[in-house]
Every structure is written in structure tokens, then in C-alpha cells.
Amino acid sequence: MAEYTERRRHPRYPCDTGVQFLPENGRAGAWGTLSDISLGGCYIYTFAPLPTGQTVALLIKANGKEINVSGKTVSSHPGVGMGIAFEVFPQKDGEANLQAFVDHLASQPKTNVQSSVFH
Secondary structure (H helix, E strand, C coil), X not given: CCCCCCXXXXXXXXXXXXXXXXXXXXXXXXXXXXXXXXXXXXXXECCCCCCCCCEEEEEEEECCEEEEEEEEEEEEECXXXXXXXXXXXXXXXXHHHHHHHHHHHHCCCCCCCCCCCCC
């Protein structure tokens, strides 16, 4: 059996917050729910995920702040959701707001609940 090698550079933290995503190709935007997030990306639960490789703009509402970030879909699971790798923060405070949100999540007590999503 092949051994799995973790490729992520940043630890992920579970969360449950709204996220609006707008694909670069001009299709209508949609809302989803973040299942986890890191400094490098996130996973969004949505019934209609975008295809892998699609550039997307995200608006994450967390802790009373808005985090705007652009990225690319790196995984897509029809009827479940998609993984996004962050690339650009269009607003100067975007990266700092993300860092503050991730720090907040990291300070929360750990639970023994395991995610059922395969990403």
C-alpha cells in the first residue's frame, strides 16, 4: 500500500463560516461554507464546485471582518465541494485579516470530531 505524503505547507483549522466565490470567467457567484482554512488555502462545501484550475475570487466573512483573496481550485468534488489554493490578496489588509482569523481558530480547543470529506 502506498504511503500518503502531506503536501500542505500550512496547518488546516476546521471552521464553519460563509464564503462567497466568484469565478474569473464571469459566471454568477455563489455562496458556500468553509469547512477548513489555512494560510495557504481552504475547502468550501458547495453543491456546485468549480472545475480544477479555475481562478476564483473569494469573500470570506469571519470574526466581523471581510477577507478578500483570489486563488485557484486545486480539487473539485461534485455535490460536495472544492479546495482552493490562495494566490493574491487584492486588499492590503487581506493577508493580516486571514492571519488573525487563522490565529483565532488555532487558539480554539481541539475536538475529536473527524471530517467526513475526502480532500
